[in-house]
Amino acid sequence: MGMNILVAHGGGPTAVINSSLQGVVEAARDSGKADKIYAARFGAEGILKGDLIDLTQVPASTIQKLAHTPASAIGSCRRKLTDADYPTVIETLKQYGINCFFYNGGNDSMDTCNKVSKLAQKEGLDLRVIGIPKTMDNDLDVTDHCPGFGSAARYAAESACELALDASALPIHVVVLELMGRNAGWVTAASALAARATNCEVLTYLPEVLIDEDRMLADIEKAWAKGRGVLVAVSEGLCGLDGKSLASTGLVDGFGHAIPGGVGQHVTDILIRRLNIKSRAEKPGLLGRASIPYLSRVDREEAYAVGRKAVEAALSGETDRMVAIEAHRGEKYSFDLFLTPLSQVANVEKKFPLEWIVNGNRIDDKFFDYAMPLMMDKMPDYAILR
Amino acid sequence: MGMNILVAHGGGPTAVINSSLQGVVEAARDSGKADKIYAARFGAEGILKGDLIDLTQVPASTIQKLAHTPASAIGSCRRKLTDADYPTVIETLKQYGINCFFYNGGNDSMDTCNKVSKLAQKEGLDLRVIGIPKTMDNDLDVTDHCPGFGSAARYAAESACELALDASALPIHVVVLELMGRNAGWVTAASALAARATNCEVLTYLPEVLIDEDRMLADIEKAWAKGRGVLVAVSEGLCGLDGKSLASTGLVDGFGHAIPGGVGQHVTDILIRRLNIKSRAEKPGLLGRASIPYLSRVDREEAYAVGRKAVEAALSGETDRMVAIEAHRGEKYSFDLFLTPLSQVANVEKKFPLEWIVNGNRIDDKFFDYAMPLMMDKMPDYAILR
Numbered sequence: 199m200g201m202n203i204l205v206a207h208g209g210g211p212t213a214v215i216n217s218s219l220q221g222v223v224e225a226a227r228d229s230g231k232a233d234k235i236y237a238a239r240f241g242a243e244g245i246l247k248g249d250l251i252d253l254t255q256v257p258a259s260t261i262q263k264l265a266h267t268p269a270s271a272i273g274s275c276r277r278k279l280t281d282a283d284y285p286t287v288i289e290t291l292k293q294y295g296i297n298c299f300f301y302n303g304g305n306d307s308m309d310t311c312n313k314v315s316k317l318a319q320k321e322g323l324d325l326r327v328i329g330i331p332k333t334m335d336n337d338l339d340v341t342d343h344c345p346g347f348g349s350a351a352r353y354a355a356e357s358a359c360e361l362a363l364d365a366s367a368l369p370i371h372v373v374v375l376e377l378m379g380r381n382a383g384w385v386t387a388a389s390a391l392a393a394r395a396t397n398c399e400v401l402t403y404l405p406e407v408l409i410d411e412d413r414m415l416a417d418i419e420k421a422w423a424k425g426r427g428v429l430v431a432v433s434e435g436l437c438g439l440d441g442k443s444l445a446s447t448g449l450v451d452g453f454g455h456a457i458p459g460g461v462g463q464h465v466t467d468i469l470i471r472r473l474n475i476k477s478r479a480e481k482p483g484l485l486g487r488a489s490i491p492y493l494s495r496v497d498r499e500e501a502y503a504v505g506r507k508a509v510e511a512a513l514s515g516e517t518d519r520m521v522a523i524e525a526h527r528g529e530k531y532s533f534d535l536f537l538t539p540l541s542q543v544a545n546v547e548k549k550f551p552l553e554w555i556v557n558g559n560r561i562d563d564k565f566f567d568y569a570m571p572l573m574m575d576k577m578p579d580y581a582i583l584r
Numbered sequence: 585m586g587m588n589i590l591v592a593h594g595g596g597p598t599a600v601i602n603s604s605l606q607g608v609v610e611a612a613r614d615s616g617k618a619d620k621i622y623a624a625r626f627g628a629e630g631i632l633k634g635d636l637i638d639l640t641q642v643p644a645s646t647i648q649k650l651a652h653t654p655a656s657a658i659g660s661c662r663r664k665l666t667d668a669d670y671p672t673v674i675e676t677l678k679q680y681g682i683n684c685f686f687y688n689g690g691n692d693s694m695d696t697c698n699k700v701s702k703l704a705q706k707e708g709l710d711l712r713v714i715g716i717p718k719t720m721d722n723d724l725d726v727t728d729h730c731p732g733f734g735s736a737a738r739y740a741a742e743s744a745c746e747l748a749l750d751a752s753a754l755p756i757h758v759v760v761l762e763l764m765g766r767n768a769g770w771v772t773a774a775s776a777l778a779a780r781a782t783n784c785e786v787l788t789y790l791p792e793v794l795i796d797e798d799r800m801l802a803d804i805e806k807a808w809a810k811g812r813g814v815l816v817a818v819s820e821g822l823c824g825l826d827g828k829s830l831a832s833t834g835l836v837d838g839f840g841h842a843i844p845g846g847v848g849q850h851v852t853d854i855l856i857r858r859l860n861i862k863s864r865a866e867k868p869g870l871l872g873r874a875s876i877p878y879l880s881r882v883d884r885e886e887a888y889a890v891g892r893k894a895v896e897a898a899l900s901g902e903t904d905r906m907v908a909i910e911a912h913r914g915e916k917y918s919f920d921l922f923l924t925p926l927s928q929v930a931n932v933e934k935k936f937p938l939e940w941i942v943n944g945n946r947i948d949d950k951f952f953d954y955a956m957p958l959m960m961d962k963m964p965d966y967a968i969l970r
Contacts, residue, residue: 211753216967239970240754251969263967269749271969276756360874363655367597368626370662373870463849480869484759488746491877581602581649583637583657584625 200233201297201513204250205330207241207274208303208310212334212346213353213493214501216264216271218302221505222330223253223261229513236294240273242310246283248290265498268488279310284317291318291325298326298512302505304333304344308520309544315518326512329520329540330504334487336384339546340538341522345504346487348497348572350378351388353486358389358431359578361480362398366427367584371476372418372469373429376462378486380435381405383550385486388569389431390561395578398427401559405435406550409444411468417559419473436461494573500533507535531571586619587683587899590636591716593627593660594689594696598720598732599739599879600887602650602657604688607891608716609639609647617899622680626659628696632669634676651884654874665696670703677704677711684712684898688891690719690730694906695930701904712898715906715926716890720873722770725932726924727908731890732873734883734958736764737774739872744775744817745964747866748784752813753970757862758804758855759815762848764872766821767791769936771872774955775817776947781964784813787945791821792936795830797854803945805859822847880959886919893921917957 205222207215219237226232237251238244244251251272253261264271279287291299291314301311308329315327331338334350354377365373379385383404393400399421403409421428436444445464462479469477504521511519519537526532554562570577591608593601605623612618623637624630630637637658639647650657665673677685677700687697694715701713717724720736740763751759763772769790779786785807789795807814822830831850848865855863890907897905905923912918940948956963 211750237969253969256969260967260969263965267749267966267968268746269753271753271967273970274754276754356877357871357875360654360876361870363653364597364870364874367655367657368660368662460849463846478869479867480871481866482868482871483864483866484747484750485743485866485868488750489743489877490746491742491875579649580653581646581657582653583623583639583642583646584659 202234203298204236204296205300206238207270208307211269213349217501218505220264221502225506225509237272241275243275302330312540326517328508337382342525345501348494352494352573353492355388355391358392362392362396362429366398369427374462374479376481386433402431405433588620589684590622590682591686592624593656594693597655599735603887604891606650607888611892611895623658627661629661688716698926712903714894723768728911731887734880738880738959739878741774741777744778748778748782748815752784755813760848760865762867772819791819
């Protein structure tokens with residue numbers, strides 16, 4: 199008699215969350231121990247409705263396509279489970295005879311994982327619960343970094359280089375690039391690669407530092423005066439000295455998080471109005487987590503590996519753990535995986551180290567020592583003939 | 585005694601304009617007939633200042649990097665030459681003893697080319713002038729399509745697919761994607777690939793059709809009600825029934841063109857305010873013409889080939905011509921190049937065929953018969969398990 203496994207996605211997708219799903223399904227098949235492989239349709243929503251997708255018979259060739267399918271192939275949701283919801287979750291697990299539950303998400307999802315596990319134990323269920331880390335924001339604790347971050351960082355870094363080249367080849371405006379990452383500046387920091395790979399002036403603003411608009415404008419004006427083009431990279435979550443979002447929409451998502459918006463456009467507006475400098479704002483938004491052509495090879499390999507590891511851990515009897523990554527930044531990058539208690543990562547947010555932010559708008563090389571192997575195999579190498 | 589050649593870029597760069605430059609330089613070197621190879625620093629600005637870059641001795645390995653360098657490696661500008669400027673242009677051509685002049689740009693630039701040529705003839709200069717086509721907007725006449733379009737179209741198409749997958753995997757908001765193309769909808773049309781390659785509802789609005797906002801909102805509401813996620817792709821140049829931009833910035837560029845802006849955000853705003861549907865707008869903007877990972881292989885090959893062809897034509901005595909592309913859409917795509925009089929393409933704008941727009945927001949398969957071979961080798965093939 200084999201095991202029935204269930205995998206679910208929580209929160210925003212990444213470019214490689216489907217690679218983790220591929221790892222789960224292929225490890226379960228390879229183990230020979232899985233009777234049924236289920237996925238929750240639209241994450242917690244599917245679990246609450248008892249709406250599971252049976253992946254047991256899906257052809258191997260379809261599963262392989264997950265490697266280049268962005269977003270979530272099984273659907274996700276932003277619903278945060280309340281205490282009233284957990285009994286319904288347990289009902290679904292019982293109904294389908296689930297023995298192993300894998301929840302692929304960020305720190306909210308690890309909290310969910312932990313609560314499901316505790317309740318299942320109380321109810322006497324034979325359930326093993328393993329968290330699979332995922333977040334482009336890179337704000338999960340304990341793990342060196344999160345699957346999803348490397349690809350989002352590459353997107354930010356390489357897009358910033360490309361915009362910087364455009365901005366300096368046709369220096370008729372300051373180009374502002376707004377990047378995702380509400381509270382953590384990990385992804386936006388990667389845009390500072392443009393300061394290293396191009397001859398454009400690049401200023402990078404992370405949400406960890408409150409913004410003094412007068413100083414920001416003065417710094418941009420000084421950079422603009424050099425005549426080599428200016429790229430200003432801003433996190434969507436930038437706040438002013440009063441701690442309020444530079445450009446809030448006033449909206450709140452299902453987890454109760456405020457939805458920021460329009461920070462890039464706001465910076466563009468003040469450049470035009472206050473300095474009379476022509477400017478335009480670009481906001482790739484969700485493309486920063488969905489783009490397959492900018493996917494990082496290492497990120498995909500790690501996302502696949504954490505999915506496999508979760509299944510192997512559960513089948514060998516582990517529970518209440520999240521898979522985490524240990525990175526080896528030698529001449530050639532490599533990684534190991536280990537397990538960490540869910541309670542250590544639930545609801546903890548890892549911020550960008552303040553000491554890596556130089557003068558409020560430059561990023562220290564230490565960040566790139568950390569991030570480069572996660573996002574790309576080598577530095578972009580452009581021909582700039584001017 | 586060899587020839588001195590000058591190449592210049594005009595207007596906005598594309599992902600492959602540097603491939604055309606590579607073609608020019610390599611063809612000039614291969615010919616053995618070029619003494620000096622100059623490039624104008626920042627296009628017409630450099631020509632007017634007599635500020636040329638001497639590329640004659642630049643290593644071949646640097647020239648090869650142009651194939652993956654976005655924007656313009658020699659710089660471009662948006663300055664439209666006036667009658668008062670042309671004598672200065674002729675001075676620079678005389679000063680450097682230029683025999684062949686290549687201007688790489690859109691229909692504005694072909695007009696410039698044509699005027700330079702006419703004046704040079706009047707002044708008795710031995711000058712051959714060949715235009716190299718370039719515009720992501722694809723609005724040049726005579727040529728089947730323009731170098732730069734294929735990559736911009738792939739960017740729009742594949743980004744739209746990726747956003748559509750994200751929008752349908754986590755259907756908490758209508759996702760609006762704003763794409764470049766002021767007057768011509770060629771690039772925005774490519775986003776309709778998402779209606780074919782994903783299971784998301786996709787509505788596509790081109791600038792060729794005036795927008796009835798009430799009808800647009802009703803169509804989006806109907807699509808949203810299906811619960812499978814909605815992607816709305818809009819051209820930056822959309823106008824309302826009154827013929828005015830849906831969201832104008834009131835700014836004008838150096839060619840006197842109005843700068844549109846914020847159409848995507850405008851659609852998002854009316855969805856939230858009038859229908860109470862959560863929505864977010866993404867605007868990759870200049871990334872749509874600068875992205876190297878989304879570059880089209882065919883586009884790069886053609887951009888390189890038109891650069892080479894321009895040099896070969898000039899060296900064989902041709903002048904007053906633009907290189908144009910003849911496409912063969914057989915089982916395997918191929919192309920030929922031919923020369924067309926500059927006067928036939930100067931200031932002519934090729935619009936998107938109205939008969940390819942279905943019900944105001946869908947794109948006919950005929951467009952994809954035309955565009956697919958230009959942008960990608962095969963359809964994206966995603967795993968969608970929901």
